[in-house]
Amino acid sequence: MSPTTGTADPRLPGGYHSPQLDVEVRLNANESPEPPPQAFLDELAAAVRDTELHRYADRDAIALRAAVGELHGVGPESIWVANGSNEVLQALLVAYGGPGRSVLIFEPTYALHGHIARLTRSEVVAGERDEDFMVPPDDASRLAADAPALVLLCSPNNPTGQREPRATIEALLGSPAGFVVIDEAYAPFGGGTAVDLVRREPAGDPAGGGARAVVVRTFSKAWALAGLRLGYAVAPPDVVEALAAASLPYHLDALKQLAGQLALRHRGETEARTARIVAARDHLVQGLAGLPVRVWPSDANFVLFRALERDGHEVWEGLVRRSVLVRELSAWPRLAGCLRVTVGTPAECDRFLDALAEVLA
Numbered sequence: 461m462s463p464t465t466g467t468a469d470p471r472l473p474g475g476y477h478s479p480q481l482d483v484e485v486r487l488n489a490n491e492s493p494e495p496p497p498q499a500f501l502d503e504l505a506a507a508v509r510d511t512e513l514h515r516y517a518d519r520d521a522i523a524l525r526a527a528v529g530e531l532h533g534v535g536p537e538s539i540w541v542a543n544g545s546n547e548v549l550q551a552l553l554v555a556y557g558g559p560g561r562s563v564l565i566f567e568p569t570y571a572l573h574g575h576i577a578r579l580t581r582s583e584v585v586a587g588e589r590d591e592d593f594m595v596p597p598d599d600a601s602r603l604a605a606d607a608p609a610l611v612l613l614c615s616p617n618n619p620t621g622q623r624e625p626r627a628t629i630e631a632l633l634g635s636p637a638g639f640v641v642i643d644e645a646y647a648p649f650g651g652g653t654a655v656d657l658v659r660r661e662p663a664g665d666p667a668g669g670g671a672r673a674v675v676v677r678t679f680s681k682a683w684a685l686a687g688l689r690l691g692y693a694v695a696p697p698d699v700v701e702a703l704a705a706a707s708l709p710y711h712l713d714a715l716k717q718l719a720g721q722l723a724l725r726h727r728g729e730t731e732a733r734t735a736r737i738v739a740a741r742d743h744l745v746q747g748l749a750g751l752p753v754r755v756w757p758s759d760a761n762f763v764l765f766r767a768l769e770r771d772g773h774e775v776w777e778g779l780v781r782r783s784v785l786v787r788e789l790s791a792w793p794r795l796a797g798c799l800r801v802t803v804g805t806p807a808e809c810d811r812f813l814d815a816l817a818e819v820l821a
């Protein structure tokens with residue numbers, strides 16, 4: 461077997477990374493433009509001093525899982541926590557994917573879904589989104605009829621921005637696929653969740669039938685904690701056990717378990733910040749509507765757009781010269797000329813809009 465260090469995906473030369481340049485306005489990685497609350501940082505600093513770092517952390521991270529479960533009205537047995545939602549996806553693929561099993565995705569979508577699937581040597585089957593970048597329900601059902609081990613559905617979808625209708629998810633759940641994994645990294649910005657579709661029954665239970673839903677969430681976006689590396693799955697309890705078995709013991713360190721629990725005490729601030737970002741997004745979309753670009757609707761904290769009469773790379777460069785960094789998507793299938801801008805503070809959004817107006821003038 462050859463090592464799997466490279467990748468067949470032109471979006472991921474040498475693996476995944478979002479290049480950072482030294483600019484004044486960084487709107488390329490869908491991070492929160494605001495830091496987490498100062499009170500949280502103060503509580504964390506104090507709690508770190510009281511942590512017994514010579515002891516191993518709680519291997520099962522029960523307190524953190526219980527606190528996360530409260531967010532969604534489920535118990536700790538339905539929650540699995542990991543180092544970012546990417547590690548959740550990796551554990552799902554290690555546990556349920558692999559050689560001889562297939563993983564269904566819908567392009568264009570989050571490049572890491574296919575990438576992690578390939579790293580686990582699963583076969584990747586790529587369906588196509590339609591003109592508006594939605595998953596066509598008939599194609600979804602047809603492709604899922606081949607019983608992939610997992611369907612990975614990003615909703616709201618990165619990098620295109622829209623949430624899938626409930627009917628599409630339900631159609632996939634009615635298929636013979638093993639799991640429908642809904643990556644809800646951006647759900648807090650778009651309303652709606654599939655968490656209520658996660659059942660408790662084990663596979664093959666007569667009460668169930670069809671595929672089982674797993675919802676994946678992250679602290680990296682709405683919780684303003686990208687640097688913390690914390691994500692989780694809401695899943696049936698037997699799946700939570702399988703994910704734990706597929707991971708290294710003590711993968712979640714004591715400081716992260718602590719930080720996650722403290723962060724969850726600041727839910728109100730997180731919701732208020734999310735509302736500010738949604739308001740700024742709507743302002744940003746309005747601003748873009750006045751420029752010679754095509755803009756796609758967004759349920760997330762970013763907006764996809766394409767200059768009507770200009771080369772995407774030139775526009776990207778023009779923005780960088782004005783110290784504004786956005787994500788260029790030219791190498792992505794079907795996104796030639798497209799750029800993705802993260803919603804920043806209102807001031808950052810205005811800087812971006814002014815710079816873009818200049819570049820396009």
Ligand SMILES: *Cc1c(COP(=O)(O)O)cnc(C)c1O
Nearest residue numbers: 544545546570618645678680691
């Ligand atoms: C940003 C993002 C994540 C977050 O990954 P983490 O590992 O939790 O930082 C997950 N899924 C999608 C689609 C994303 O865009």
